[in-house]
Amino acid sequence: MTMMEKQPRWLPDISQRPGPRYRAIAAALRDDIDSGALPIGAKLPTHRDLAWRLGVTVGTVTRAYAEAERGGLIGGEVGRGTFVRDPRPAEAPGDDSGIIDLSVNALTQHPNEDRLRRALASLAERNDLSGLMHYPPVNGSARHRQAGALWIEQTTGLAVDPARVLPTAGGQNAMHLALAAITRPGDSLLVEQLSYPAVKPLAGLLDLRLVPVAMDGEGLLPDALEQAADAHGAHALYCMPRLHNPTTVTQGAERRRAVMATCRRAGIRVVEDDVYGFLADGPDLQPLAALDPERVLFLTSLSKNLMPGLRTGFLLCPPPLMDRVRTLLRATLLGVNPLGAELAAEFILSGAALESATQRRALVAERQAQARRLIPGATSDTACPHLWLNLPEPWRREDFARALLARGVRVTPADAFAVARGDTPHAVRVCIGGVERTDLLEQGLRTVAALLAEPAAMGESFV
Incomplete structure (x- = not known):
């Protein structure tokens, strides 16, 4: 020593x-x-x-x-x-130009590095390690399904049969499987008017026509949902009822019941994305899957809580759709990487995933408090790892993002989330969870606040 x-x-x-x-x-x-x-x-x-x-x-x-x-x-x-x-001082992560990147909706990795080392060491000591390198069962192992069911219960309060849970290669793979299971090429897919950007290329891959549904401060408007379904003959909906990306809103219990009542009347199947749900302070709201388990495909992921490179998610399927989803998984991936799925199971069944979620909630709460101190106008949900900033007049979203980038900070303008032209708000998403260093985050948020306080420069958007 x-x-x-x-x-x-x-x-x-x-x-x-x-x-x-x-x-x-x-x-x-x-x-x-x-x-x-x-x-x-x-x-x-x-x-x-x-x-x-x-x-x-x-x-x-x-x-x-x-x-x-x-x-x-x-x-x-x-x-x-x-x-x-x-x-x-070091450069901002992932960008050697010195840009402080507040556009990536991730959470800092360092709290989970030790958990990963312990999980890998535990796997390395197993006598059956080579067994994880065979072709995987398309359903995943019983242990992997059990872990997925436990994670859903821990983050939503919903107890589910592990036989209905399918391990997937992350949340986006779960989205792909769910949407492919309930649509056919040429169908219309109902989505929130501001939606997770990955739904657009996925709709292109599946040859689906996206139909935006109006929202308010509590998410999807049931009347607008019914009107859009009738007008377009749509029978599938993708939505994020809890800690919505990008607006941060969460549907209340009454709104959820109204949305599902509309879906039952209109014959709409629902893909419920709950990848941020673990950040909510307790499973106080029933997921849509609890309100109508035969109509809703529920997906979650460990990417935000543990680490994106784990590439493990879970899809909760209605029994009548399970065979089709398994067929789709077999046709696209053959099966989920068993080593990653086993690591995910180790994290969940050991309690490490839930411990991480507790730490993540504390991290997000602290950073939201920091953001509200520096940007008093921020009104985002305090459990969300991002802010949704509606810009003061006469700022336009493109000009604000461009001016901010010139000052060394990257954010995402609302265009990335808009499904249709014409109703895109002048707003930007500011991610507060992914910058490892709090001093860099403070610098970035101060830059955002300073620009918000300045009058907008007259640019091309004003011509």
Whole structure:
């Protein structure tokens, strides 16, 4: 053991620091790193040791270290401890041009790196590891279906038969399977007037005509849904009732019942996308799948909670459609990668996925509070990993996004989500979960706020 790795006696004085104690510890840590009292490479006390000496809970120290790690100040190494990192600014993740990218709706990865190492180590010790490398069963294994059913129950409160759950290669694969199962080429597909962008290329692949349905502050309007179905002879709907991307709205219980009543009258099958549902504070609203399990195909994914590269999702199917969905999966993928599905099952059945969801909710809540402090006009759902900013007049969405990019920040204008021309609001989506460093996020949000406060420049959109 080197001198640097000996257990240090760092003990910050937080008695005069305002705010929550975990933030006081993180601020003291930053100050001591800046002053040189804690040099680069210094090993920090364990969570338990520092908690005991400060008279706080272990959870408080854990949150403080996590805050400092998000700020790029410290980093953990499995089996060795937590060390001070070089705090010099780095480029924004995924972009060597220095752009702060607030256009990607992801969540920071570092809290789950240790979970991934543990899960991989557990798999490596198994005697049947080679068994995971055979051609997979198209249904997935019983363990994988059980894990999917448990994840749906944990995030929605809906207890389901594992036999109705099909593991998929992520949420988009689940979308593809569900829509292909309930439509035919040339059909019309009803969607929210602002919808997840991937639905547009998928509709092109399946030769479907997208029909936008009007929304209000609580999502789909039942009357508009019925009118659109009648006008276009549509019998399929794709929607995101909880923490909608991009508007962040969640349908209330009465609205959900009204939407499903309309679907029953009009003979509409529904694909319910709940990939952000795990961020909601408890399964307090029944999913559409609970209101009409024979009509709704429910999909979820682990990409937002754990890591996108896992490429594992789950599709809950009505029994009459299960054979068709299995046939589609066999024809396109043969079966889901069993190694990824096994990792996903390990995360879920061990409780690691639910633990991660709890951390993710805390992360999003903190970042929403940060965004609301810096951008007072932000009215997005506090459980959402993105903001939906309606722009003040005379700003136009394209001009605002272009001006923001010129200042080093990338966001997504509403055009990406609009299904039809003519009713696109002047708004932008700002993603707050994917930037690892909180100081970079703060810089990006301050830039957004500063531009919002300025009068719009007269550009081509005004001619």
